Amino acid sequence: MRVLGILGSPRPFGGSSQLLRCALLGAQEEGLETALFSVYGGEIRPCQGCIQDEEPNCKYPCIFEDYGKKLITEIYHAEAIIFATPIYWYGPSGQLKNLIDRLTCLENMVAYGEPSYMEGKVVGIITVGADAGLTLTGGYLLTALNAMGAIIPPWAHAYSRRADHALEDSRAVMDAINVGLLVAGLAKILRGQKGTISYRDDANLRERIRLKILKEKEEFEAQHDQK
Amino acid sequence: MRVLGILGSPRPFGGSSQLLRCALLGAQEEGLETALFSVYGGEIRPCQGCIQDEEPNCKYPCIFEDYGKKLITEIYHAEAIIFATPIYWYGPSGQLKNLIDRLTCLENMVAYGEPSYMEGKVVGIITVGADAGLTLTGGYLLTALNAMGAIIPPWAHAYSRRADHALEDSRAVMDAINVGLLVAGLAKILRGQKGTISYRDDANLRERIRLKILKEKEEFEAQHDQK
């Protein structure tokens, strides 16, 4: 089983990336494999709305041959997905929104007599900003993904207002780790394994994961001369 | 295991009630017990925000002795809850919002070292209006309830724009039945039983349930001289 992290930020180690990495380590604590992709890793062409054609032809795989298609394929094969985004005007980044729009090709399989290819996937959300709009964005993403067939564990949205300093936001770090734990725990239960769906307040776990991501961040920045 | 239906409408057999009853019959198909309560069945005093007192004292049970307390107790004891509401200015009815506000006493147990008393409950949503605001309302309720610890099955929000004629809206009836099936199915899985979390498109089931609720509606109206 695989938990996929989709990063909606242009910053490889900004706040939303920091908390997403915490969440993925949380999922690893539950024994699941993880992977992380950024929507800024290549071109994601905007959806052209084939679903509204006179002869609707929106289905998996999407007709566009681009980096977006690669991400859609990764999502298709994952049992769980955690979407992380910075807050851009009270919503997900436009680049992440382009990917969300393109997920229609997974959901619209219902028009071809199949279940939605998003049905039963477990999702979690990370949002990070410097001010407001966190709940609006997180709630929006949960609402849209649930309407594609995704399942939402308890406390599925972790957020911080500390922007690039999100790692210093202890509550947010604990919440993000729980997004990973709970997404993984529910995915396991749904496949007949043991798993838990209770929030885990564990300062040792939090500090262990925080320090690990902090170190990765510092190594990344050293390599890229960002400091 | 019990699935509770909470009706947010002043109309005993209006559209949101019709679809809620469909959803509860869906839950019964999965073998679960159901019950239905209306927020208009008694007084629900508005929350007075004890959680912001200098010495916070918001915990279960709520200090108000009213009908709201009875509903909170029912919610506390249920494994799953389906909230149904008419759309009043793009949101749940104020009376239902008063109940939602009061649920803080269940969630705020976290301030007393306990898990949220909403954690792990499975929720579904029904909204019915004559025009717009359905997704805004349904998404709002899912977002708030998830932040209390609730779990959300796939396709958790069924809606209709047909107001008092919601029963004639075939897609909405099928969706509402699925809210019941999926809420019940997920509740069973979470307790180690067999259950399914796939949308079921079944015209026979839909018509059987539709006709049953239609008959109940007509009997109710005959009794109350509404026709």
Added chain:
Amino acid sequence: MRVLGILGSPRPFGGSSQLLRCALLGAQEEGLETALFSVYGGEIRPCQGCIQDEEPNCKYPCIFEDYGKKLITEIYHAEAIIFATPIYWYGPSGQLKNLIDRLTCLENMVAYGEPSYMEGKVVGIITVGADAGLTLTGGYLLTALNAMGAIIPPWAHAYSRRADHALEDSRAVMDAINVGLLVAGLAKILRGQKGTISYRDDANLRERIRLKILKEKEEFEAQHDQK
């Protein structure tokens, strides 16, 4: 011309009240008369949805004889209204929502061949919480009121996360004063008077108003032995 403040909080001098009072002093700076009413000042019966009756009969004045009717009448006579609310589960308080629901009797005059009685009124919003949901709540209220016919000046939503300490939140105090200035400025322009609709960043004005409200708060608390 009159700017009405509607307080959605049970606390007479909590955070949303503090900022609402700042906003009303802002409106007074523009030479307008102000008044403040709390939705907790009496009973506001929940809307019973007459608009969905077979023979629709929702119009001004509302059929309920209660404190809600008094507030609706005040709104009817005001040129501008500023709604202030604490954040209760990412939305306005249920008591304020009950009032919003009842405003249908003003808007639904369109069904009787008249303009909406909310058309052309200028509105502003204050929200105060201890955590998240401010934009979701403020944006919701602006969206609903605009759909009744209200006009929205720039920067119409001021908010603070400082709860009962909102007066110490300098940005929020300045923003709230601007809600008052801008609501009043736009109301004046719409009636052919001179007015401005530019944000005013003025530390002297901010401190003068902050201290005035702080003093009123302390006097209120001294009278009520809350300290």
Added chain:
Amino acid sequence: MRVLGILGSPRPFGGSSQLLRCALLGAQEEGLETALFSVYGGEIRPCQGCIQDEEPNCKYPCIFEDYGKKLITEIYHAEAIIFATPIYWYGPSGQLKNLIDRLTCLENMVAYGEPSYMEGKVVGIITVGADAGLTLTGGYLLTALNAMGAIIPPWAHAYSRRADHALEDSRAVMDAINVGLLVAGLAKILRGQKGTISYRDDANLRERIRLKILKEKEEFEAQHDQK
């Protein structure tokens, strides 16, 4: 004075385009000049969040040299803007969201001691979909634009669920024309001219504009062999 129409759809004459064109003709009725641009007319690179750099450097003009910059310049010079979008997963199209994100360079002038370059512009919204999410999308756009400094006239959001058949939706056509009339009317009032801000229910005007756009649509389709 100029009213700008920004089309968020890949379809030159789809539903959101149809209603946007109705709105622009409404603005012309008020004597204002109009222009229409589609976000699909060129590349709009996703915002890279310069506002979060250690040394913030987000200001007008945006550093990206692309079609997005051209649209931002058009917005900068317009007195009023009407944004139209199809509903993609309960939100604006990702391509339009990319443009919204990039508008930060106009608003963030406040960080350089200037007013927001969006302050005082009048905005209206058109949304068209085949199902739900219209109010969520329209309310989201109004909320974000108001927080940049935009002013919102009454009834600023027109919508239709008729997708490519939006022109057949009489209420939506009348509402869209009113978005144009009201946006233009308020822009005139704000500049000391006469203007009205009352909804105009006028079947003759509606049919005249509807037929004009229908003819343009048919000519466009004849040219492009789409029929």
